[in-house]
Amino acid sequence: MTEITHRHVESQSGLRMHVAEAGEGPLVLLLHGFPECWYSWRHQLTALADAGYHAVAPDQRGYARTGGPLETGEYSILHLVGDVVGLIEALGGGRAVVVGHDWGAPVAWHTALMRPDKVRGVVGMSVPHRPRSSRPPVEAMRRMFGDGFYMVRFQEPGAPEAEFDGDRAAVFRRLMHGASGDGGGAAWIAPEGGGLLDTVPEPEKLPAWLSEDDIATYVAEYADSGFTGPINWYRNLDRNWELTTAWHRAQVSPPALFLAGDRDVVATGAPHAIETMTDFVPNLRETVWLSGCGHWVQQERPAEVNDALIGFLRAL
Template identity: 70%
Template sequence: MTGITHRFVEPATGLRTHVAEAGEGPLVVLLHGFPECWYSWRHQLTALADAGFHAVAPDQRGYARTGGPSEVDKYTILHLVGDVIALIDALGEEQAVVVGHDWGAPVAWATAQLRPDRLRGVAALSVPHRRRTAGPPVELMRRAYGDRYYMVQFQRPGAPEAEFDRDRADTFRRALAGSSGDGPVRTPVYPEDGGFLDISPAPDKLPGWLTEDDIAVFVEEYAESGFTGPLNWYRNLDRNWELTAAWHDAPIRTPALYIAGDRDPVVTTPGARKAIDLMHTIVPGLRDTVWLPGCGHWTQQERPAEVNDALIGFLRGL
């Protein structure tokens, strides 16, 4: 894409990391979610560059051109935060603003919580910061939503990736269209005798923000690494809970921004809006919450102009 360059960097973690980047100036690291890659930030990379920032979107651990180790326990939140800090180092910077969407948001929040000295600011799209749960989260989700809740099902080795790998174009088409603001809001619970993709039937046509060319890019980016690495993030939920005991209720004082669509399944889940309304109690650095009416889960892809304006305003205010 015009204005975006690609290279591999060699952080101290030893994980050879693919990055897409644009611009010069203060560093902004853009962390994608599941099932995505650097391409999710295509609209932000050039906009941030034009605004005077050095925007860098890595393929995170296990994803796309970066790939990663085969061991499940190499995908803990401590590894993921370590990757962010090591990337900032590898790019020759002391500090950065870290922006995360979907799974990238918890990584961004955790980076602000564990290494506030390295961040000028933190922004999260879709996923708010939540208090550490009272017990291991997988069992809590099982009690709340049942055995067929998608994060519970993702704990099964082999089965989810087999479903996603069967037809990758169909996987991305269903996953991206299904959680878009253009479609009906669905609860991410597997139907009886069905899988994750059955939650979202194949769309008759793609939403206006997504093209078949976009689908083809995601398919190509996943050609080497597949889905096992990305799914291993979910398989560390309980391990992450154990590892973060020392930061239980540790406040996030780094200047923060939160952006979400009001049709995002993350925020329509029971109790989510209350948690967002109370987020300032655990994120005293929270400066603003931006709601995007009619927007679904894929925030920065569905509403690039609004997201760019919010991010640039936040960055310039730091």
């Protein structure tokens, strides 16, 4: 049975990153989203290794065993892309296929956008590539969804992590179930005077793809880092808009693949972005929709995701 091993790697960005890895061969980086860590790729690490690849899933900046700096401004998209490029260099240089889910998808897309010389191919899951908008995003989201929308609420100092760090097991149970194909979806708009978790009920039982042991693993992985670092990613949304002026409406040139669940409100809520993605990702090879699947695609449908990834990798 293929073994997943763990170590810390000194990324050339200056961040000491925890990575889980398996296999030997061409490098495939697996970038998790919120609120996850390396563990969300547990099914892909071994499958990719068995297919002849060096699969590496880091805990990204601010997350789990990597942790991160205290300054909010050190979580910009330039820092996140820098970590990925620095990790590619630390793992032998050359080029990698960069795969990202949820928040990891924009990091993967931007790595391919900013450093195509380091990227053999790019895979986005759940979050399509979106060109830079014409105005800062936070105020636009506030006007569209209100002050209770989670990305707007995450701008507040201290309050979001106080809610999320209060009962981490409940956070993972509620969010994983609520945003999955088995849940009823999550509005992610806090009621007046309430919290974000009020929008996601405690599940009566966990879906088949998620166990109490999985929840306990996530809780243990967050034991030292908590939620401040992950939420700091959201606090840089407007700053990211300012920092990416030079790439306004630029194209992602490496070969690309997009995967999403047809019950994922993140993906289904952005039909125009997906329909027009080839305008800005001209080498998009395929868009794969997973029927009955929600947001946590690589955990909900590991076999189908593994087949799509390996097929894409072998075609490069």
